[in-house]
Amino acid sequence: MKGYEFKCFYPGWGRKVYRVIRLREDLSLDDLCLEILSALEVGDGWEHLYEFILDTKYHTTALRFPCPHVDKDYLYDYNEDGITTDIELGKIGLFKGLKCMLHYDFGDNIMIMVNVTKVLDECEELGPTIVASKGEMPDDDEFEDDY
Numbered sequence: 001m002k003g004y005e006f007k008c009f010y011p012g013w014g015r016k017v018y019r020v021i022r023l024r025e026d027l028s029l030d031d032l033c034l035e036i037l038s039a040l041e042v043g044d045g046w047e048h049l050y051e052f053i054l055d056t057k058y059h060t061t062a063l064r065f066p067c068p069h070v071d072k073d074y075l076y077d078y079n080e081d082g083i084t085t086d087i088e089l090g091k092i093g094l095f096k097g098l099k100c101m102l103h104y105d106f107g108d109n110i111m112i113m114v115n116v117t118k119v120l121d122e123c124e125e126l127g128p129t130i131v132a133s134k135g136e137m138p139d140d141d142e143f144e145d146d147y
Contacts, residue, residue, distance in 0.1 A: 001025060003123020004094055005131065007115045008036045008102075014113065017135035024123045025090030029065055033085060035128035036102055036112055041137045048105035052085060052114070054098065065092075095119060 002025040009018035019039040023032055029052050036042070049070055055062030068084045094116050102112040 001123055002090060003120040003125070004089055004116055005118040005120065006032065006036075007113075007117045008040060009113050010040070011111060011113055013135075017137060018133070019130050020117065020132035022120070022123060022125055022129045022131045023089060023127075024125065026088050027128065028088055029085035029092075030067070031128055032089070032114070033067075033102060033104070035130075036114065037104065039130055039133075040112065042104060042110060042112075048107070050085070050102060050104040050106075053101045053103060054092075055101065 003022055004025065005020055005022045007014070007018055007020050017040075019036070021032065021035050021039060023035070033050055033052070049067055051064050051066040051070065053062055053064050065083060065085050065087060068086060070084075096116055096119050098116040100114040100116070102114050104110040104112065
């Protein structure tokens with residue numbers, strides 16, 4: 001089964017602190033989101049609304065995949081087909097070099113860069129797996145100064 005590797009980091013921190021996460025193509029954006037939140041020590045999982053944006057700019061017409069709990073009016077403004085983050089990764093058309101963004105907690109606007117670094121012909125991991133890691137998450141004061 002095919003798979004993907006994603007380099008995940010906060011804007012401006014990509015050289016200091018990042019995690020590379022590997023997932024099979026039959027797993028979803030929801031699975032990727034939960035692993036990113038855990039790996040980067042963000043919240044307790046499904047506390048807030050979120051979306052994946054297939055671009056690195058927030059104000060863009062790029063394809064967006066909102067979580068299933070987002071208000072339907074918002075959902076259809078950005079995605080006429082109503083496709084949400086429960087879509088399997090293999091159905092999205094991901095490719096090496098694609099730069100995306102996870103927008104988590106619409107109130108605090110936490111943005112996490114998610115870059116596709118590899119498309120794998122074979123991926124044996126059953127679930128999301130951290131395959132590379134650099135740096136420790138900074139304390140809140142240091143992080144808020146830079147973010």
